[in-house]
Amino acid sequence: MEDKLLLIPGPTNLSKRVREAMAGPQLPHVGARFYSMFKETIDLARYVFKNTKGTQFVFTGTGTTGMESSVVSLVAHGDRTLTLTTGYFGRRMLMLNQVHGAKADHLEFKDGMAADPDALRKQLRKAKYAVVFITHVDTSTSVANPVTDLVDECSNAGVLSVVDSVCAIGGVPMDFDRLGADIVFTASQKALAAAPGAVLVAASNRAIEHMEKRKAPIEAYYMNLLRWKPIMEDPKMYLATPATQVLMALREAMLEVKEEGIENRWARHRKLGEITRGMVDEWGQKFVAEEGHRADTVTSFWVENGKAGPIQKTMEEEHGVMVARGIYDDRDRMIRVGHFGILTPAILRRSLDSMGGVMEELGLVPGRVAVPKRRKKN
Secondary structure, three states: OOOOEEEOOOOOOOOHHHHHHHHOOOOOOOOHHHHHHHHHHHHHHHHHHOOOOOEEEEEEOOHHHHHHHHHHHHOOOOOEEEEEEOOHHHHHHHHHHHHOOOEEEEEEOOOOOOOOHHHHHHHHHHOOOOEEEEEOEEOOOOEEOOHHHHHHHHHHOOOEEEEEOOOOOOOOOOOHHHHOOOEEEEEOOOOOOOOOOEEEEEEOHHHHHHHHOOOOOOOOOOOOHHHHHHHHHOOOOOOOOOOHHHHHHHHHHHHHHHHHOHHHHHHHHHHHHHHHHHHHHHHOOEEOOOOOOEOOOEEEEEOOOOOHHHHHHHHHHHHOEEEEEOOHHHOOOEEEEEOOOOOOHHHHHHHHHHHHHHHHHOOOOOOOOOOOOOOOOO
16 A cells, blocks of 8 residues: 555555556557557456447546547537436536537436436436436445436436446446446546546447437547547557556556456445445434445545544544545535545554544544554654
């Protein structure tokens, strides 16, 4: 582990193997070595997504790149779209639809509440939509949406569906083939435990056909998934210079995922979620996400207004652990704990115990014995 433990909603700590993959000599993107390793990376991404039927994309970018690529590749000006918003990142998806000229409707659910499949079904009966956009786990609220039920509603209505799984894949069960969504995307820096800088996208055959049959051309170069498709089939072809070291690190991280086994990794993350939720319960704090829809990759909870900053500062300075605060209006009253990647239950328990001590010192958790401060290195 690095000197500081990252318990933030991304990026996460990297294994020694992944760091060493990034630290090697600069690798050219035109050589045989990168070509063969990149082909393997695409195959590993298929394993992580459980994608055997659709097209698998891996290229340089962020989670937002995956989000915007999905919008611009599927949505033409004037198309009517529906976004289910359960937090900040759902609202970002809505904004991207608006930016790219969609007639963008949305179903907004109160922060902390999951998207309701019944509400989606009723909305799909009111209007004809081209695409529905869904967040799997919204990092801002730690809500885990019922994506299987939501995607089923889209499929029953004959509507394309896009799932933002940035804070889920690698830590929360995802079977692309069985889910039936048309696009699912994630990024490298969360549960996959690689460095920021790579986006991974799975697209159904129906999504690719939709792109190919569009009357209006896709108004993008880099974020046009159709342009990336031949590169995924033959990485010797050129579209843009990839961040070779980032992709090498991603390959190593996904090798670690495969060695652990994706189902075992899901089970470990489920345990991490249970530990965190158990501690929040013990502290008597209120969860942001409603019961039954709390993610196994990130947990958010409310604290007394003005106390989030001191908790974050003390944890980093005295215990070497970084946690996150809420976003924008919630930054002074919400704590978000990311628990994914290579994190072990034992390390998580020790860190959360330290947080309990900090919160007791701040008068938020009664009846606990304060945890000793970490000794500073000479």
